[in-house]
Amino acid sequence: MVTLLCASVVCCVAALRPVAAGEPASQAASQIASGAALQTSAASSQPAEELAALVRRLREAFDSGSAPQKVAALRSSSLHADESVVAQVRRGLEDRDVDVRLATYDALGRNAHESAFAALLAHQRAKRKELRTLERDLPALLTALARRGDARALPALVDDLQAQRLVATVRARILGLARIRSKAAVEALMKLADEIGFVDMHNHLEDFRLALVVLSGVDHGRSLDAWRAWWNSARGTFEPQERMAPLAPKDAARWREHWGEGPAGEQLR
Numbered sequence: 001m002v003t004l005l006c007a008s009v010v011c012c013v014a015a016l017r018p019v020a021a022g023e024p025a026s027q028a029a030s031q032i033a034s035g036a037a038l039q040t041s042a043a044s045s046q047p048a049e050e051l052a053a054l055v056r057r058l059r060e061a062f063d064s065g066s067a068p069q070k071v072a073a074l075r076s077s078s079l080h081a082d083e084s085v086v087a088q089v090r091r092g093l094e095d096r097d098v099d100v101r102l103a104t105y106d107a108l109g110r111n112a113h114e115s116a117f118a119a120l121l122a123h124q125r126a127k128r129k130e131l132r133t134l135e136r137d138l139p140a141l142l143t144a145l146a147r148r149g150d151a152r153a154l155p156a157l158v159d160d161l162q163a164q165r166l167v168a169t170v171r172a173r174i175l176g177l178a179r180i181r182s183k184a185a186v187e188a189l190m191k192l193a194d195e196i197g198f199v200d201m202h203n204h205l206e207d208f209r210l211a212l213v214v215l216s217g218v219d220h221g222r223s224l225d226a227w228r229a230w231w232n233s234a235r236g237t238f239e240p241q242e243r244m245a246p247l248a249p250k251d252a253a254r255w256r257e258h259w260g261e262g263p264a265g266e267q268l269r
Contacts, residue, residue: 057076189211
């Protein structure tokens with residue numbers, strides 16, 4: 001605290017003092033920058049210590065072999081977008097315990113570091129056939145891949161649809177596509193509905209409706225024909241808004257529940 005306060009004072013004094021006559025502006029700017037650097041260094045020391053402690057805790061958890069210890073460490077890792085954290089977290093992708101794998105998918109999906117997303121993509125590609133038989137893994141992995149709304153997740157969300165037709169897995173695909181705010185995502189939803197078939201789509205109409213409401217901002221209910229008519233009319237000019245329009249309370253609650261988020265976007269699980 002004392003160090004941080006002193007750094008702030010140095011920075012502020014340097015910033016506020018007048019430039020002396022004849023003093024180069026670059027020299028004054030250099031002194032201001034030096035004060036700012038001191039402040040930044042002091043402020044960043046604690047996060048660095050926290051990061052090192054988290055990496056150590058993850059390493060110890062995986063070395064211990066204790067599933068509950070691994071899950072606890074994984075759940076505390078997602079806010080640290082750092083490659084050293086991701087390197088430890090991704091160890092859980094090959095764990096024998098399903099709860100550890102599920103926690104790993106979620107932790108990587110919530111981690112903003114690029115290597116976290118890359119690890120999920122690589123895992124989906126490498127384990128494509130094996131994932132067909134893993135009824136809890138596949139929907140969790142698809143949800144994690146879709147979470148950041150990166151268009152690179154779209155192929156995985158529509159890949160190998162017929163291999164696993166569980167409600168949870170199809171829901172992960174449909175609502176995952178809704179996270180990708182693009183015209184291609186709407187096209188993918190329409191093709192997915194065709195591939196599932198009219199009869200089986202009755203099990204997924206509410207998820208399908210919610211996904212299209214999120215992407216389009218309009219609501220044509222649970223009618224596939226109504227949505228197809230809308231898309232045939234809108235396809236040529238459609239561009240989704242950068243942010244989704246406010247949802248009706250029930251829709252908003254359903255959307256947040258799927259993603260494990262509170263009303264303000266905070267992580268709930």
